[in-house]
Amino acid sequence: MFDFMPADVMPRPIQRATPIRSIAQSPEFARALRYRGQAPLILDQLNNTLVMRRRIGRFLDVAMVNRAPIDKPLRLLEMLQEQGLRRTPVILSPESPTPDLARLGAVPVMSPARIARLDLTAPKEQRRAALHQKWRNRLKHAESQGLRVSRQTMPVDPAHWLFQADAKQQGQRGYRNWPQDLTLAYVRTNPGKAKLFQAFEGNDSVAAVLILCHGTSASYHISHSTDRGRALSAHNLLMWQAINWLAANEYTELDLGLINTEDAAGLARFKLGTGAQLHTLGGSWLYWPPMGRLLRPLAALDRQVMTPRKTGQL
Template identity: 35%
Template sequence: MVLPFNPFRIDWNDCTFAQWNALLNRCKRPTLLQTLPYAQALAKTEGWKADFGIIRFEDKPVGLVQVQTKRWLPFLTTCQIHRGPLWIHDEIPGEMLKLVLRMIRDRYHLLRGRPLVFHPEMIDGDVARKRLSDSGFHRRSAGYESVWLDLTPTPDDLRAGLDRKWRNKLVQAERSGLEVETDTSGRRFDWLMEKYLQDKMARNYKGPSPAFLRVLRELSADTAPPVQLTALREGRPVAGVFLVRHGVAATYQVGWNGEEGRRSRAHHLLLWRSALWLKANGITGFDLGGLNETTPGIARFKTGMGGQPFRLVGGYV
């Protein structure tokens, strides 16, 4: 059997950290889970090791994919890809994309002792599901849902794009007397992590551990340190958000709002100031964090900023 010509190749673990960061910075919609600090934080806190793949088309780099691996037995290594591959330009055409997917399928397979859990960065739909099925993958779970806020418009246009009720609550927050502290040094990081952990335990939802976020913050400090915005009432913190930057994008990672903060609409003010700060610091896209059916109020809050809701194609094996 003659295999079809494939102009793509994936060079595995053949790049420096600086080269990986440079390529990720060229991606239009980079994801946090494909970054070097994320891989390093997983290695330190959970023991995962990363394979770094540069996708090339006729020797030209066009994308990248990071695979997390953990060896359980000499002949069995669990592998996972979350929110990759990423593309330096627009996503490649469907039939060409399948060539890349098949290379990933061939390398990470149960028969090779490397079973893969694959959550690709592909918008859900019949076409995307068929491409994955044709490439040998089988769907097992629903995909990540979030809201993507384009930060390229002017601040006036961003404000005009807010939902009317959302904008009215923002005005209330702006008139409430709250101060907003913006910090990249981690000054109030411990305070926010304590509140986040208490809330996480009380409401029993999934999310990264404070230990992981601490390591991630430390590993990002010299390149693109995470930013924390805190709402203050007479010097006392009443609400806070923690955002992680990656390439030209950022992700809302953690937020907490106390009773006084809720009365003052503090989160509306913090998210709006976050968008302005990120835009002023060269960020062009803002992932507002995951949505789920169990928290419809949070979903309405995030979509009210005028972003574009999206759902990824899901988890595959």
């Protein structure tokens, strides 16, 4: 059943008691992992940092700390060893640059990427004024096309047209999103936290956006527009409606994901056109306790790897 959007949404006062966490560090993500049979390690003494464990090949186990604020890197590495990961390679991908990891013997393996973050706490009028001019023009165009917008909880249906369209798009464009079963696990284990926004021309769905909510923030997960949807600027309308709904429901930030101007310049322009700001992540580091001291000089010398990736010109 569709939950139709009101014509106007008035944001309620925002409460900031809960700190913003990336979806990869959220209790909602942990529930989805457990449903799939994975058992993430939660470091409750370190702000509930989530550690994933995965086997690569037949014999190699690795631990991964993804999108976590690593304010105390030494304490994090000590706690991992205390949890029985003394001889396990650890891949660390901090939420922000963490140069102290080099001093502790971690080796940089991937330079920092950038993501787009949209603040949802400003009044609606300010959010609209912050839209880039071309983005706002497309929104006005979409608003004049008589499109019908619906909002509903994402069905737990692997045959849903959005999943099918996204899988086909990934194959054509050569990128990878979450495995479909992980998204379905998230939907199943977090009732009401996966919101599907769709735009209809008559009875035809011409665009869809799936937003995953977690804590006081949300993440732009997958989307698709048909050729007709692109001609009608339906994606802009859906994003605008989603932004307003999130703000009205006391979400304070929308994570729009990675900005890649080399391989996905159009999507990068779309994300930044919302008024979102760039945020630099901390890159990826490899820490292997048995080799930590031996690798420390290499880590210290390889600072150039951790220079943020260029986003290019938009």
